[in-house]
Amino acid sequence: MTETQERRVVGLVAGSHVVNHAYLVALAPVIGLVADDFGVSIAAVGLAIGVQGGVVTLLQLPFGYLSDAxxxxxxxxxxxxxxxxxxxxxxxxxxxAWLLASQALLGVGIAGHHPAHYPLLATASSETNRGRAYSLHALGGSLGFAVSYAIAAGVGALG
Structure with missing residues (x-):
């Protein structure tokens, strides 16, 4: 693989990591608003987030198998x-009820990222660049955690 191809793969995988982590915390900055909109408690919205986490947990190994096989x-x-x-x-x-179902679907979407990311990075990156490739991947995930909060803050500032 050429250096340009390696950079492209690492960049795309890191970019998908941004999106993946933004999805993970999408409801967190607006949890109170969502609870008010549906007339439920904050704990009920937390349950919806928990449904997402449960689906992610259940699908890690199957997606890992599918990724390898x-x-x-x-x-x-x-x-x-x-x-x-x-x-x-x-x-x-x-x-x-729709929120619960959509969070389950979102969990399916989140679950396969890491089982696909790591082997793609390992295959695409040279041994001398692998640490940097994994670091850029981790940076993407960290940025993803910030994205949802930044969007919520920006929308809130706009009124």
Whole structure:
């Protein structure tokens, strides 16, 4: 793999890590607003976030197997599409029951990222650059945790 290809793969994987982690915490900065909109407690919204986490937990090993046995890019594609559909469904949820279902779908989208990311990075990066590749991946995840809060703060500032 050429250095340009290596950089492209590392950049794309790190970028998908930004998105993945932004999805993980998408409800956190707006938990009170979501609770008010659905007329439920903050704990009930926490349960919805817990549903997402439960699905992610249940699917880590199956996605890891699929990543190793079939295709890492397939697992990443399933995750990217599932996450996009799940976050849109979450944003458009008309009821608390819909929110629970959309968080489960979002969990499917989140679950496959790490099982696909690490082997893609290991394959794409040279031994001399692997530490930097993993560090850029981790940086992407950290930025992803900040994105949801930054968006919420920006929207809040706009009124």
């Amino acid at each position: 079939r295709s890492r890019t397939l697992v990443l594609a399933i995750s990217l599409v599932g996450g996009a559909v799940g976050i849109v469904a979450t944003a458009l949820a008309p009821s608390y």
